Amino acid sequence: GEDALVVRAEGNAALSNGACHENIKVFIRIRPLLGREIAAPAVTEVSEDGSTVRVETDLHNVNARFDHVFDLDSSQEEVYAKVRFAAESVVQGFNSTIFAYGQTGSGKSFTMFGPEDDLSIYGAEETSRSMGVIPRAVREVLAIAESERSRSGRSQSEDQEDEEVSIYCSFMQIYNDQPFDLLRDPGRERPLQVHENTETKEIYVVGLSEYAVTSLHECMALLEQGDEQRACRQTQMNDRRKKRSGRVVRAKLNLVDLAGSEKWGTMEQLDKGHVSELTNINTSLHTLGRCIAALTNPKATHVPFRDSKLTRILQDALGGNSRTCIIATLSPSEAYVEESISTLKFADRAKRVMQHAHVVET
Numbered sequence: 001g002e003d004a005l006v007v008r009a010e011g012n013a014a015l016s017n018g019a020c021h022e023n024i025k026v027f028i029r030i031r032p033l034l035g036r037e038i039a040a041p042a043v044t045e046v047s048e049d050g051s052t053v054r055v056e057t058d059l060h061n062v063n064a065r066f067d068h069v070f071d072l073d074s075s076q077e078e079v080y081a082k083v084r085f086a087a088e089s090v091v092q093g094f095n096s097t098i099f100a101y102g103q104t105g106s107g108k109s110f111t112m113f114g115p116e117d118d119l120s121i122y123g124a125e126e127t128s129r130s131m132g133v134i135p136r137a138v139r140e141v142l143a144i145a146e147s148e149r150s151r152s153g154r155s156q157s158e159d160q161e162d163e164e165v166s167i168y169c170s171f172m173q174i175y176n177d178q179p180f181d182l183l184r185d186p187g188r189e190r191p192l193q194v195h196e197n198t199e200t201k202e203i204y205v206v207g208l209s210e211y212a213v214t215s216l217h218e219c220m221a222l223l224e225q226g227d228e229q230r231a232c233r234q235t236q237m238n239d240r241r242k243k244r245s246g247r248v249v250r251a252k253l254n255l256v257d258l259a260g261s262e263k264w265g266t267m268e269q270l271d272k273g274h275v276s277e278l279t280n281i282n283t284s285l286h287t288l289g290r291c292i293a294a295l296t297n298p299k300a301t302h303v304p305f306r307d308s309k310l311t312r313i314l315q316d317a318l319g320g321n322s323r324t325c326i327i328a329t330l331s332p333s334e335a336y337v338e339e340s341i342s343t344l345k346f347a348d349r350a351k352r353v354m355q356h357a358h359v360v361e362t
């Protein structure tokens with residue numbers, strides 16, 4: 001299933017006007033050759049300016065242009081530098097989504113979390129170089145919120161707590177097309193309902209726990225261990241806070257480690273449950289692709305958000321005035337060339353209307 005960290009910012013930060021941004025950015029990240037793959041050369045080649053990737057074998061020759069292509073020697077810091085605009089914008093009141101798409105083993109979790117399995121390690125200084133997008137984004141959002149807080153603390157009286165920016169985290173998994181609260185229900189016993197506030201168009205996963213966090217370490221420890229004892233609040237349909245002065249701006253940042261995109265038709269001996277899980281994964285990734293294609297197509301009249309839970313939950317952070325970054329990950333090895341090309345095609349579809357160079361197969 002897909003794992004998603006939702007970071008909510010609440011406060012009185014001014015909503016920027018809808019200046020016309022290019023709101024969907026598509027990046028490719030190629031991981032290094034690993035283990036036995038090292039014996040053969042990479043089949044991927046990135047142009048010097050990082051705009052284009054070519055995949056060439058005896059059977060394939062594919063060329064595509066993206067907002068940026070990170071070659072196999074890219075650092076976590078370089079990757080984050082390109083997506084940070086989406087993370088930062090949550091504190092200005094924009095919903096945003098950053099997600100990694102690619103086959104299993106292509107580097108999605110490495111890119112989103114980092115190389116370690118134990119998430120609680122992040123937040124320590126020693127691991128800061130290897131930290132992926134999620135800890136970096138959390139660290140940055142918390143730092144911005146903190147500086148907003150100290151600013152407003154200077155200029156306002158104490159009882160105006162509405163004027164502060166607060167950060168809440170939720171962690172969910174979408175499994176078999178149903179959302180589960182990874183912090184309160186790691187055993188996935190209670191699927192949650194998704195609702196839309198018809199007035200504000202906000203999407204709610206009803207009952208999802210939200211924890212106030214103030215440090216990166218605290219947030220990552222929470223993701224690693226969950227914490228039954230800690231006080232949390234639950235996502236509700238109606239406004240949770242009284243608006244005393246002006247409006248309370250609420251925005252969320254979805255940080256998503258998608259399920260593997262590999263085709264499963266060739267796998268053997270799948271039991272029934274496994275088949276239905278993979279069918280749901282295929283449906284949600286396919287629907288995600290169709291939604292993004294529709295969002296980037298000015299002529300499209302319908303975006304099929306409702307066709308999967310994943311896209312339904314991301315709806316208010318994909319469409320409209322939100323920021324979206326896709327990091328499509330792939331292996332440079334010839335062994336996975338089919339999957340890599342299918343990943344490039346997914347990423348290319350997301351950008352199709354915005355640029356003229358498509359995946360060209362020769």
Ligand code: ADP
Pocket residue numbers: 030031032034102103104105106107108109110111115260329
């Ligand atoms: P996925 O989440 O897509 O299944 P992982 O992120 O678990 O893939 O990556 C698979 C393996 O490749 C892991 O051992 C990971 O540490 C390694 N890896 C992935 N991307 C990189 C990278 N950019 N640099 C170094 N190692 C990487």
Ligand code: MG
Pocket residue numbers: 108109110257
């Ligand atoms: Mg993974």
